[in-house]
Amino acid sequence: DIDDSFKSMFAQLAGEDMEISVHELRTILNRVVTRHKDLQTDGFSMESCRTMVNLMDKDGSARLGLIEFQILWNKIRKWLAVYRQFDLDKSGSMSSYEMRLAVESAGFKLNNRLNQILVARYAENEAIDFDNFICCLVKTGRSFQQLDKEGKGIAEMNITEWLYMTMCG
Numbered sequence: 001d002i003d004d005s006f007k008s009m010f011a012q013l014a015g016e017d018m019e020i021s022v023h024e025l026r027t028i029l030n031r032v033v034t035r036h037k038d039l040q041t042d043g044f045s046m047e048s049c050r051t052m053v054n055l056m057d058k059d060g061s062a063r064l065g066l067i068e069f070q071i072l073w074n075k076i077r078k079w080l081a082v083y084r085q086f087d088l089d090k091s092g093s094m095s096s097y098e099m100r101l102a103v104e105s106a107g108f109k110l111n112n113r114l115n116q117i118l119v120a121r122y123a124e125n126e127a128i129d130f131d132n133f134i135c136c137l138v139k140t141g142r143s144f145q146q147l148d149k150e151g152k153g154i155a156e157m158n159i160t161e162w163l164y165m166t167m168c169g
């Protein structure tokens with residue numbers, strides 16, 4: 001069951017329509033991320049919040065209901081733990097080496113080439129900050145979800161498919 005403090009945070013955020021819009025999601029994520037002083041970030045963009053809503057929005061409302069929001073929140077909490085675990089030099093951002101370890105531990109085993117592409121796509125001056133890390137995992141997760149139809153937990157894809165999924169997905 002969802003604890004009351006989470007429910008009250010959700011209700012406060014969601015407003016009378018009891019659903020969280022892209023804008024409302026961005027507000028809460030940026031408020032929370034600034035609380036964590038060890039995380040490098042330039043803030044969540046509307047685009048990355050739209051990606052997250054699209055991924056989690058199961059009923060096509062273009063907004064997040066309580067359950068959808070809870071699932072996203074738990075994903076971010078899990079990925080935050082991975083981010084901190086693999087930020088080996090405690091720089092607050094991911095180097096390409098740290099990123100490879102983190103992405104693998106998040107369940108996405110990518111080969112060298114795909115890892116290079118992912119870092120090139122999400123790094124800003126050679127480092128991936130927290131909001132970009134989350135956005136990357138949201139998109140990669142979506143690609144795997146779409147490809148791993150049988151839910152075997154592996155998604156074979158060639159570079160073109162992966163590029164298309166993560167760049168345009």
Ligand SMILES: O=C(O)[C@@H](S)Cc1ccc(I)cc1
Pocket residue numbers: 029030032033036073076077080
């Ligand atoms: O709520 C928190 O601060 C932790 S527990 C989880 C979390 C951390 C960062 C973000 I952005 C969203 C959620």
Ligand SMILES: [Ca+2]
Pocket residue numbers: 086087088089090091092093094095098
């Ligand atoms: Ca680091």
Ligand SMILES: [Ca+2]
Pocket residue numbers: 041042043129130131132
């Ligand atoms: Ca960023």
